[in-house]
Amino acid sequence: MAIDRTSDQFLLDAYNGQGGFATGEYLIAHPRETETKLERRQALAVYPNFVRKIVDVYMGFLWKQAPNREHDDLYGDFLANADGAGTKLNTLLFCYQRLAMILGTVYVIVDKPQQQGQTRAEQALPYLAMRFPGQLVDEVKDAAGTWQSVTFSELLNNKTVYRTYTLTGWRVSRNPDGSEVIEQGDYTLNRVPVVRLHIAKPLNPIDSRSQSWVYDLAILNWDLYNTRSELRELFRAQTFAILALPVTDDSERERLKDLTISTENALTYNPSGGGEPSFIAPPADPVELYMKQIADTVQDIYRIANLEFVGGVQQSGVATAFYFQQTNSSMGGMAEMCESAESDIARLVYLWQGREFNGNISYNNEFNMTDLAQAISTVMDTVTLGMGSKFDKAIKKRLAKQVLGNDICGTDMEAIGQEIDAQGDLYGDRLAREGLASAPAAVAAEPVELSATLESTPPVDLSGLDSRMDALETAVDGVKTAVTAGLQAQPAPNITVEAPVINVTVPEQPPAQITVEAPVVNVTVPEAQPVVNQPQQPVVINTGSNGKIIDLVRDANGAVTGANVRESNSNEN
Structure with a gap:
């Protein structure tokens, strides 16, 4: 056909x-x-x-x-x-x-x-x-x-x-x-x-x-x-391969003529007759x-x-x-x-x-x-580059079209574009607001005549502040010394590597193990034992006429979290 x-x-x-x-x-x-x-x-x-x-x-x-x-x-x-x-x-x-x-x-x-x-x-x-x-x-x-x-x-x-x-x-x-x-x-x-x-x-x-x-x-x-x-x-x-049977004479060939070969019967042969049966594939x-x-x-x-x-x-x-x-x-x-x-x-x-x-x-x-998540990530990255409001608006319109596709009519898509245009430069506006918030606040006030103000203001004696400033500096230095003395120097950690395990041992701390089994990195950190809060000697600081005692406040792990100031007596000075 x-x-x-x-x-x-x-x-x-x-x-x-x-x-x-x-x-x-x-x-x-x-x-x-x-x-x-x-x-x-x-x-x-x-x-x-x-x-x-x-x-x-x-x-x-x-x-x-x-x-x-x-x-x-x-x-x-x-x-x-x-x-x-x-x-x-x-x-x-x-x-x-x-x-x-x-x-x-x-x-x-x-x-x-x-x-x-x-x-x-x-x-x-x-x-x-x-x-x-x-x-x-x-x-x-x-x-x-x-x-x-x-x-x-x-x-x-x-x-x-x-x-x-x-x-x-x-x-x-x-x-x-x-x-x-x-x-x-x-x-x-x-x-x-x-x-x-x-x-x-x-x-x-x-x-x-x-x-x-x-x-x-x-x-x-x-x-x-x-x-x-x-x-x-x-x-x-x-x-299916063909079974080849060697024969020695015509009588043997005639005897094998009607032979049925299957997995349910056996075949005998005389090895001295010239060979053994084999398959030809x-x-x-x-x-x-x-x-x-x-x-x-x-x-x-x-x-x-x-x-x-x-x-x-x-x-x-x-x-x-x-x-x-x-x-x-x-x-x-x-x-x-x-x-x-x-x-x-x-x-x-x-x-x-x-x-x-x-x-x-x-x-x-x-x-x-294109993967939608990747597209959104790309848009966010480009917006944070600060390339200008027109660029940001164009990127947002492109993303809106990619997300919505043809699921909405052209009129609705045009309305979305108008909304994006009406939003302004949101990213730039936010940066501007954050910059103003970090700057000193401007005080709106009526203009003041400087000469008149100085003339009407009585003089101020600042000599008494010198001794107070010296005392304050001494107190601050005392607190620093006390905190430093209260914290023990951290000994260097001991790191050993036995592939695929990395052991990190810090004295007085439970050992940490980092196990690398590609593509996974496992980090095992045993729970740290709570540090017993040892009593601390109070710190006595002289501020001039009266002595002050600063008691350091520590948490359960021994870290300094604050200080209490109280009046001293003659025995503690």
Whole structure:
């Protein structure tokens, strides 16, 4: 059977794992392979579906965040029921874009039910219908590539009919040229109500179909499917070794002709007859060659899909960032195509209702894997650099956009930006406040005439302060001496190393141990024994005419925490 690998059905089968991949019809027979062996290979063939895995990964990223939409109630109702059967628009567009990734392009028809209510409230909303590229039978475009008419094939009562849309109306006929009309109608849209949903921009911008994004993946997956089948056949044909029995004559050969060999019986032989039984096993080289070919094909699949960073080869951080940037660029283009298609759909929905769409539709086009905590840490570090209020505000706006993404509409994001602008330079203001707090307080007072003040102030005799200052200095020196005398000199610690343990021993203190077990460092410090508070001799300091006694106050560990001053008597001086 000839395999058309460019057909829509082959590409759909490559994603679904159905069709010829399930029946084995996509296997290629060997030149001299018998029909029986081919049928056996078809029955045992297994399809490793990398196409679906990769497509689903991409779609998960593309629709991780819902699009931002600013709209009125009309489009809100359409979002909730986009196909006339209660399906949400996001669900439909997800399915349409997945098909576009497989086929390259799908065509979305924005139609309106023929039966309408009497009032605007009773009128049914427009709805969406989808057509495959293979259903496109004919098209007429102007020089700019805008459709003037387009014709699709479809089934009506199990018979093929042809539906044509023009700038002014539609018709259903039995023939592609529009003859034998079954039904028809008019509208005042002044455009063809069909939207192209591409997965990527066509090579020629006016082309009606883009190339399938999964085509190369499907071909590689098909090659892998055939290679695995051939390896399976090699296993079945060569895995079991052959038992070789040496014989001396024809009579012995005849005797062994109907011999059954298994694990439940034994075999006798005459060693003098020319040897002993042995197994002949096939070489392992063909199997190893197939295994290498399979591994190389899998790597090619990931490489074609710009997913080198998820392959089995360890990549550096720079290489991983480079590969993911390629993937990010590819998905950004896909998001742009879907955003453009939905914008056209919205305009057609409003044209059907005799109105103009004035809303806004925005799809997420950044699919980075930056850790949010790292992003916040970076922002905080840059804010503390003090690079100015404008820089700080720009950084905060960027962080807000990264945290919220497309979960809020553009109006709310603009309001957040205005709030950030209204906050001012909070960091600079805080530094300014802290600087003022540490500076001497300014006293607001009326200006004073210095000469008048000095003249009216009586002279002050400062000679009596000299003796008091001397006494105060003597008292302070006495306290320092007493504290120093009360604290014993700390002896040097003794450190010994016996890998992986480091012992630190301080005299009169329990020993500490540091254990190094990469990548963990354990530090063990026994509880220190309480120090018995020894009675201290009071310190007597002469301040001139009267003696003062300072009693040092110590805690449970012997550390000086304060002092009490009391009057002395003659016995203590």
